[in-house]
Amino acid sequence: MDLRNCRKILLSKSLQWYYLYEIFSILKKTARTGYYMYFMRRARMIGTQLILLEGMPSTGKTTNSRFIQVQLERNQINAEWIHEVAMPHPVLFFDEVGMTYDEFERFTERYPETAAILKRIAVFRKSTVGIHLPEIQWYYKDIIGGKAYQALTEFDVWNFPLEVYQKFALEKWMHFAEKAMEDQEKVYIIDSAIFQFQIFMFLFKNKNYQELQSFISQMEDIIQPLNPCLIFFYRENTEATIEYLEKDRGTSYLDYIWHRDKDQPYYSGKPEGAEGFKQFLRDYANMANSLFHSCKTNKISLEISNGKWTFLEDEILSFLGIDRKPGPIAFPKSGIYKNEALGYIIRVDGLSITDPTGQNRTLLPKKYNEFYVDWLPTVLRFEDHKIIISGSQICEQWTTKGMIYDRMEL
Template sequence: MKLVIVEGIPGSGKSSTARFISLQLERNGVQTELFHESTFQHPILLEEVINNSEQWQASYLSKWKKFISNNADMQTVCVFESVLFQSPIINLLHLDTDQSEIIRFIDEILSSLSTVDCSLVYLYQNDPGVGINRMMATRGGESWLENTYEKYKHFPYYKNRGHSGKELHLKFLDDYSKIAGHLFSECRINSIGIDNSNWEWDQDYGTIMSFLGHDICPDPEISLEELEVFIGFFRSDELGLTIQIQMGKDGLYIFGDQKLKPRDKNKFYLDNISMSLEFLFNGESNPFEVLIYEKDIVGNRNDIGSKFIKITN
């Protein structure tokens, strides 16, 4: 079994990086499977809410061990985000677990990976505030901070610190960064740290793929005129969901602000959501349906994908 795990603080670009790695490995002839945080029936991340630290650790470690045991002979490279640092740190910090206990627990996960060919890509900033402020800017600024604090303030981390307001969530993120940074510095698996403070992705992606031993194969180029045939509304009665594909100034978009990037002439993907789309033609110049074929909690929960029939332009 081979794993590539992408880690970093929330908003550091983990999802886009995981997608990029998976796609580049695929284009280099490596069979891959990508597991975003939004993947339906995720093999590692816990779906149930557990409000006891010891029970949470036991359940999470059990899922790791089950995944490793069940896939020991797998030839596919599995690309994960957030399963080694982010999920344990955030969930256990919410429960106000002692930081030394969090570190010990993640060391236990690392020990269970000793038999696995595992590589870690860690995205960081020397000043964690750079990444935190960037994330806030893209997610709504002070209103995002307020909403996030309101969402999580019932957890022990916030209760035990006197509910001092939204700024407490900034301390939470700083605590997260310190724990993750320590874990990376002591990490015993094959790893690379990428300081993405300057958001220079072309350079960073080149460094990552060199670390993984593969070349970069760019997305196919499709003109805006060629992309126009994909515009329209598509409906899945099974899911009770209608999606709109629309044209932006630089390409196709779905869900309003999510850019569809070309995987092939009629296949597209999203960076940060577990969703790929294939437009199907039936001898016509315009597609009659679109198939979403990655398992996602919103757009597709089926192994064979979900069909959306075109209803209008």
């Protein structure tokens, strides 16, 4: 048997388990130990390319997304965590322009000064075009001019009618799935995407559960070739989650969210301020629970009220079929690091940093000179008196991949 062909067969999602033993036996008898060990890792794992995490706000989606990514990588599995506010996001729409091909052509004809830039940075899907607005704002706004930029914002997908949004969303998920299948050795971790974002979009428009469930079912069909799995976090008492969220982030945060979205049809006739958002969260919880039970993918639900996270982490690892692996012992070089171009500063003190927004964050060693940043998909790589940003970018510009921060001499 040709080992290369054998490897392709093993990665096929349609392979039945009873074939694995015979193929592993053939591989084990060969000198290709690297192949054998790789297949053993993949066979023990659940076999997914897509891990979805869902639950209400403040149920641990972000924290556990990072935990899963770290443990997958420590188990020698290539993994990427796509944060809820990753920029640009491969399946969601935060500050993203959406156009049809005809609209894109008409726009670049009307604003020819934008054509070269937009054609270079846009994502061209089957029938739609996506443009990351923050990238335009950060790097090209002065070039294209304020008038063209303002015209672009009129195509923000967040403001689309729901039926138009659904078309763009399904095509974006399809584009992601097709790209993901090109590298079957990579596992993606995505939080708050298949339930949370969609619940917001549908609840805002006062749509019923059946319409939402039908839409998400279409998404499930699109990602099925990735053999997705779902991890759902919840508290039996929804009010306990709302109380935790208010205590953790403050009543002002709940007021802010209500004020941001108060013009949505959902809030018509609802209480104002924090109380209005609390009602939204109750309706959100009902929809999310129903979606979990109707979901056709491999799934697990975790009740988190007792706060015993080590036990819950073990449940996650068991579900995924991987072992808990310890990380290296390493410490970065403390000091103040500055990006001269933008004036951003990162203060490093052992395994703690203060990021350019003033947030204090914990570092977790990845390698002797690379460190995960708590709560973010960002990685700091320390090289020759400087920090180089790697990992994935979020909506904050300081996390831009490849950005360099030089150590300042005191």
